[in-house]
Amino acid sequence: MDGFSAKVLAWYRHHGRHDLPWQVADPYARWLAEVMLQQTTVTAARPYYERFMRRFPSVQALAHASLDDVLALWSGLGYYARARNLHAAARLLVDRHAGVFPRTADEWAALPGIGPSTAAAIVAFAFNIPAAILDANVRRVLSRYHGVRGRDAPTERLLWSYARTHTPTRHVAAYTQAIMDLGALVCRKTPDCPTCPLADGCAFDGAETPARRPPKPERAVYMAIITAPDQGILLVRRPPRGIWGGLWSLPESAALAALPATIQALGFEGALGDPAPPVWHVFTHFRLSITPVRVLRSARLAAVAEGCDAMWYKGALPGPGMPAPVRRLVNQFLEAS
Ligand code: SF4
Structure with missing residues (x-):
């Protein structure tokens, strides 16, 4: 030793x-x-x-x-x-x-x-x-x-x-x-x-203490809140790779204008409500702003929806695996509805 x-x-x-x-x-x-x-x-x-x-x-x-x-x-x-x-x-x-x-x-x-x-x-x-x-x-x-x-x-x-x-x-x-x-x-x-027990003999001179780190880049995502009476909020499973891989989340798109297409691909249609204020989530390399958007008068186009990896969630615990900010959003909407 x-x-x-x-x-x-x-x-x-x-x-x-x-x-x-x-x-x-x-x-x-x-x-x-x-x-x-x-x-x-x-x-x-x-x-x-x-x-x-x-x-x-x-x-x-x-x-x-x-x-x-x-x-x-x-x-x-x-x-x-x-x-x-x-x-x-x-x-x-x-x-x-x-x-x-x-x-x-x-x-x-x-x-x-x-x-x-x-x-x-x-x-x-x-x-x-x-x-x-x-x-x-x-x-x-x-x-x-x-x-x-x-x-x-x-x-x-x-x-x-x-x-x-x-x-x-x-x-x-x-x-x-x-x-x-x-x-x-x-x-x-x-x-x-x-x-510190290592103070004697330590070469540290304080020089490397980071001053200010550059701000993290930002990304934005829009998430659709699709609800159905007595069923809850629609969740979709994310792809197995990438951020939050394999977890259940809300349907999303990178641009608000693309959200209707996302919804349609899941077999739903409806008018978009006003975007709610975004919530922020910080990853190691970037900050993500998540803007929830309610889908009003949503209707299911059954034929299109068959086979997609989706589920209704009513708030039962413990619930499926969801990213923390999505779980908070979902619970907020369930409590408010
Ligand atoms: S810089 Fe050196 S003396 Fe100071 S806490 Fe770290 S190891 Fe110990």
């Missing part, structure tokens, strides 16, 4: 997180948690993790569930490709490996949705096997401590080599949690260097 990891471990004993529900030596729990924690904070992921474990307590339960049920439980957590990959990986593990979990990072990384850092974290936590991680928190600590800047391939290789050098051969699970916690709790975007 080098001085770096010894300091991080000593700090962790008193200041790290020891009571997270996934801190158990169970590969299924660790895998689920690590996937949920990709792009999601501990606070946001925790209630989803607890619901997920209650509903799908084993890889077999997850593999035998429908994708719809998995997406419904994931609804609101975002980055839905994670849920689709989790489900696909569970089926692979059960169908091809009899539900037996791999014990090497390379085997985990061969499963859908698991990158090298996630794979390493799973084996370190579940089996205490030495494996270096480099998630966003760890990357921030290592790049500041070693004075490394940039995101090109040589920088990436250098950071991975630091990650491997500092990963001890003993107490790997504790060290992995410790370095994650240090990045999340101390070496944050604005670092708390006076409380």
